Amino acid sequence: MTQPDALRKIAARLRIHSLRMTTRAGSGHPTTCLSMADLAACLFFSEMRYNIGDPEDWGNDEFVLSKGHAAPILWAAYAEAGIIPEEELFDLRKISSRLEGHPTPRMSWVKAATGSLGQGLSVGVGIALGQKLGRSPGRTFVMMGDGECAEGAVWEAAAAAAHLGLPNLVAVVDVNRLGQSDATMLGHDLGTYARRFRAFGWTVHKVNGHDIPAILEVLQKARTSTGPAVILAKTVKGKGVSFLEDLNGWHGKPLKEEELQRALREIGPLPEVDSKKRVRPPKKARRPEGENQFALARTAYADKTATRLAYGIALEKLGRVNDRVVVLDGDVKNSTYAEKFFEAFPARSFQSYIAEQNMVGMGIGLSAKGYIPFIATFAAFLTRAHDQVRMASYSFSNLKLCGSHVGVSIGEDGPSQMGLEDMAIFRPIPGCAVLYPSDAYCAEACVEAAARRPGLCYIRTTRPATPLLYSSSEPFPVGGSKVLRSGDGDAATVVAAGITVFEALKAHDELKKENIGLRVIDAYSVEPLDGETIRRAAAQTGGRVVIAEDHFPAGGLGEAVAACLAGEARIVHLCVRELPRSGKPGELLEACGISASHIVRAVKGLVQR
């Protein structure tokens, strides 16, 4: 059997799987799978090299399905490769299954969650960069939709890929002309896509996305590209099924059973072909070793120091003991003080320019390859990457984000530069730590704690210099707090963090003159909050608590403490406390603890007290 014949058969199998899976699931996006079936067959069973026994093999090529709604065909491809048992495909979208409606790394071959469009290329840039940095022979393939090319993040990523010089990165755009609700802006105008990618520094190849020999030829050409290459594939949405082809209105619709049978008759019986045998193994490669310590040398500070400066100093020291640490900047490194790392470790420092979305997206990719990205910008500008931060959480990324210049304490630059909603971005994310140091020693400890702790972590730093409160040996565990002033007869507790700690200390001194004792707590760990200490303090100080924070009212320290103390006021708060997953609505309401049965249980619990 010739290679194109085999690939045609594999493509037919992928189409059949995708149609059956979505009909069985009762939801999903079959027609977008059909348009990319021939491309997927060529990629997974001819072009890409990977070790089906080990998704972490350092020699593997990597694949990012940026058009995440085509998940069924991704699972189908892994089934054909022998990675997923074929019968498991029918578990698509079940609550117990790793085969979710949009890809997440619950399935171990998925390196980043997708489904929010226009993010995959940034992730691919990060992965390709990680491969380059770690001398992997692997390449990175990103399958994109045409509709998502309207997202600006795509062009941020395109510019970065060309600037970074990544010949190991190949993007494939499945130009099937149709979006969700209507035709895309550019339809089948491949010329305009080509001009755009060329203007952003890419080598462009155009191809009929259903002509397998032609696809193989452009993939071959892309191997010798001197920079990133994009394959613009003209395709037909619903390809292979006459009553689906090129028609609007079929975007998120599975076929009914009768329609499925009609479609399957058109495609013909499941062709016989041993797809597994067509998978090319990777070149041998070993993940680079190197320093992987976290205990960074602490600084002895002489005087007032901005926490943002201490962040930069600590980051540079962390870089000395940990080779996995990489740093990304959005052209504010002289303000966040990431410049200290840039100067010391230029090979592990990446200038992302003023493009925060791509900066975080690249971080997701670097994290997927085992690096520990530290990413800093003004806290206000992390709002720009909120969607990428959100998707980083579903990607289980090991990202460390730092927002500097928080709150009104930045002064004259005005509201557009003040991070006043940043804690409300990070606090809702399950498992994300939110650290808010008040002095330079605490800031250094937060950098170390963030690096040690797997997963997302956010550090909030302040612009002005602040006095020294602690010493270089003071421990600052995640989830802790510091009681800075305490007396037997304290009349109230103040909970503060960052800049307001100093305001609280001043208040303490003022009140002391009038013989009013004030307990002062530095809640440097806003999430998780040291509820035990705060509740004890509240109880010991007559239930009188003041919170002071440099942040908008909602979503920050104030509500964190209010929620923590509401226990005293007998509040039960039911809500989604873990990352949710695919499942039926009723099942999810139940699993996430917000269904009628949970409410019944909570009420009974209260009544029985």
Next chain:
Amino acid sequence: MTQPDALRKIAARLRIHSLRMTTRAGSGHPTTCLSMADLAACLFFSEMRYNIGDPEDWGNDEFVLSKGHAAPILWAAYAEAGIIPEEELFDLRKISSRLEGHPTPRMSWVKAATGSLGQGLSVGVGIALGQKLGRSPGRTFVMMGDGECAEGAVWEAAAAAAHLGLPNLVAVVDVNRLGQSDATMLGHDLGTYARRFRAFGWTVHKVNGHDIPAILEVLQKARTSTGPAVILAKTVKGKGVSFLEDLNGWHGKPLKEEELQRALREIGPLPEVDSKKRVRPPKKARRPEGENQFALARTAYADKTATRLAYGIALEKLGRVNDRVVVLDGDVKNSTYAEKFFEAFPARSFQSYIAEQNMVGMGIGLSAKGYIPFIATFAAFLTRAHDQVRMASYSFSNLKLCGSHVGVSIGEDGPSQMGLEDMAIFRPIPGCAVLYPSDAYCAEACVEAAARRPGLCYIRTTRPATPLLYSSSEPFPVGGSKVLRSGDGDAATVVAAGITVFEALKAHDELKKENIGLRVIDAYSVEPLDGETIRRAAAQTGGRVVIAEDHFPAGGLGEAVAACLAGEARIVHLCVRELPRSGKPGELLEACGISASHIVRAVKGLVQR
């Protein structure tokens, strides 16, 4: 005096003002003002037509300073035009002044706050679209920096402007080569900028940004463009002062007094020229009238209806009575049901494709021209536009945002599609209403309430159909709630919203069988919350409260209620409760209520109870 001679003198005056203002303020960005001074002189005193007596004149050309850190030269230009008294320039960045560090509409000629880079072009697209829609002869000029062209939002806007066909839109890029911390990615490579803008459908003009006759010539050419035109101006950062020109390290630095004197000696004395006389008045034009009602005809629903569907139905009915309402979609109009408005009012419907940042940015521009934009997408994807939403608040925009498909109740599509942090985006914004209807009647009322209420408003809608709870005549004031079940001996209160209201009602029925009374509150107005009703219910039900919401733990209904009930637990929450503004750190801590003196007062208040 020839026109170029006069403009050269005006440019010198703008440079001198910018240098003096920033030195006096002790902070700011003078060198980025110097690079655009010649361009600004040509725009404000030769090309643009505006009525210096009325910033709302419907014939005015509009100006957006996308590179908002160049605010000093904007204020200087308005002073030269006679709009701001010259002596007021020295109030720059004072807490009492409308002349902030980055432009905000506190100064009435500013139509949108800028300072988060890469947003101005979208705003300009929206303004130009508003001019076109309202048959204004005015044109829109957007002054951009080169560094901010790295932002993807710029390319979303560029694509939209070309697609919408806006010959009344002119962008000027001040290509001064230097960003904040380093050179930009493209430096002075105007050719690449040109290729990019051309690939996105723009007419491109290149010019030496310090050659006034050449600038006038390209501005003249741009008048006859058939679509949007961009002027790529090669400039020198710090132009006019030898020790600042083209040097890194001067980005956010004012000159010291001695340096200022040296700079002023180089530029020469303030040239004499009557700038005011050079301002061209606008063509006569009248703002279009039309229906401006809010009372939309209500629907009689027969059965279970999704709130997202009711949103779409109500929007179409609102469109019938209000011509100022315009609707934007991000290619999900068949899911949000904005398609109903699109079908009925195509001229007031704008397809933004999958580009949420530009969608919200355009909304800011349309709002600035007096329209009432309703913008809907999946709630999850509003995270993509968080920065634009934030800037909309500082722009005092009259935007109505709707996030559909919230929470785990969407089911199988999985976490990337679930809006679980959307309330935490909107609740922190001072003055922003957050409405969360549980049934179709409430959803219709929320659409009307959002339209009536000036300012930002967020409506959260649910994917599955939900039962009818209310009637078409039920009032739903912003800030209200509905007590759905209430009895004398109620043992507890449950506060719910949206989908969980129905879970709460089921719980009520279950508990009733065991003679346990449950008070059920539908908190459809999450922000502002009906604290009075909730506190009363808590007090009447033994202080036992359950909250159930389909949202992550932080920043949503749970913490809103916790914060509201914490009053019972004697909590005082100090935080920034109003939009802050430029000022010194100490002043701002004081003005925003989070300084030592406020803490002292709060503690005393508690102690004296």
